[in-house]
Amino acid sequence: xxxxxxxxxxxxxxxxxxxxxxxxxxxxxxxxxxxxxxxxxxxxxxxxxxxxxxxxxxxxxxxxxxxxxxxxxxxxxxxxxxxxxxxxxxxxxxxxxxxxxxxxxxxxxxxxxxxxxxxxxxxxxxxxxxxxxxxxxxxxxxxxxxxxxxxxxxxxxxxxxxxxxxxxxxxxxxxxxxxxxxxxxxxxxxxxxxxxxxxxxxxxxxxxxxxxxxxxxxxxxxxxxxxxxxxxxxxxxxxxxxxxxxxxxxxxxxxxxxxxxxxxxxxxxxxxxxxx
Numbered sequence: 090x091x092x093x094x095x096x097x098x099x100x101x102x103x104x105x106x107x108x109x110x111x112x113x114x115x116x117x118x119x120x121x122x123x124x125x126x127x128x129x130x131x132x133x134x135x136x137x138x139x140x141x142x143x144x145x146x147x148x149x150x151x152x153x154x155x156x157x158x159x160x161x162x163x164x165x166x167x168x169x170x171x172x173x174x175x176x177x178x179x180x181x182x183x184x185x186x187x188x189x190x191x192x193x194x195x196x197x198x199x200x201x202x203x204x205x206x207x208x209x210x211x212x213x214x215x216x217x218x219x220x221x222x223x224x225x226x227x228x229x230x231x232x233x234x235x236x237x238x239x240x241x242x243x244x245x246x247x248x249x250x251x252x253x254x255x256x257x258x259x260x261x262x263x264x265x266x267x268x269x270x271x272x273x274x275x276x277x278x279x280x281x282x283x284x285x286x287x288x289x290x291x292x293x294x295x296x297x298x299x300x301x302x303x304x305x306x307x308x309x310x311x312x313x314x315x316x317x318x319x320x321x322x323x324x325x326x327x328x329x330x331x332x333x334x335x336x337x338x339x340x341x342x343x344x345x346x347x348x349x350x351x352x353x354x355x356x357x358x359x360x361x362x363x364x365x
Contacts (some may be wrong), residue, residue: 092136120167126177133274155289231297239350242323258273261281265294323344
C-alpha cells in the first residue's frame with residue numbers, strides 16, 4: 090500500500106482559485122489480536138505497527154514491560170500479539186487483585202492492577218482496561234527547562250515529514266536523555282503508542298522520559314502515560330478537564346498550548362525550570 094497519495098484539488102485564496110496538486114495520507118483499518126481477547130480495530134497510518142502493538146499493550150496495562158511479549162506477527166493490516174500472561178475474554182477486569190489461571194503446571198498472572206482509577210475511561214479508541222480504581226502518583230525527579238519545551242515542539246514540527254506533506258497525521262516524540270523517537274499516525278493515540286512501544290524495545294527508563302505530541306490531552310491519553318510511568322506530557326493543543334484531573338491525581342506534569350515562545354503549565358510545575 091502506498092502511504093501517500095497525490096490528488097488534484099482546487100485552492101481558493103484571496104478571491105482567486107487554481108488547480109494544484111496536494112498530498113493526502115492513506116489510512117486503513119488495523120486489527121490488533123492480543124492473546125485470546127477479541128480483536129481491536131483502529132484507523133492507522135500503517136507504519137511502525139509493531140511499535141504500536143507494544144505501546145498499546147503497555148498503555149492498556151496488559152503487560153508490565155517488553156519482556157512480557159512472547160512474539161508479534163504482522164500480516165498486512167492484522168497484528169497478532171502473544172504475551173506471557175495469556176489474557177482471555179473471561180478475565181474479571183473488576184476483581185480487586187491479581188487473577189490467576191492454571192494451565193497444566195503453569196500459572197499465568199493477569200496484570201489487572203498495574204493502574205486503576207475509578208470512573209475514568211481508558212483509550213476510547215478501543216481500550217481494554219475501561220475503569221481504573223486506584224492510582225500511584227508519579228514521583229520521578231525528571232526536570233526540564235522552559236526553553237527546552239519550546240525547542241521540543243519546534244523539533245517535533247521540523248521532523249514531522251508526513252505531516253509536512255499532508256497535514257493529515259498526528260506526531261509524537263519521546264525523549265530520553267539525548268535520544269529521541271518520533272512517530273506519526275492518523276490517530277493521536279496510536280502515535281503515542283508507537284513511541285512508547287519503540288522506547289520499550291530499547292529498554293528506556295520511562296521515569297526519565299517525556300512525550301511531546303500534537304493532540305488534545307483528555308483523560309484517556311493521560312491514563313496511557315501514567316500507566317507506563319512517564320512523568321511529563323507536552324502538547325501544542327489544549328487539555329480537557331478530565332485530563333487535568335487525572336494528571337493531578339497521578340502527579341504528571343502537563344504542559345499545553347505551546348506557541349512560539351509561550352506555553353501553559355497545568356499540573357506539577359515543579360518539574361519545569363521556569364527561569365531558563
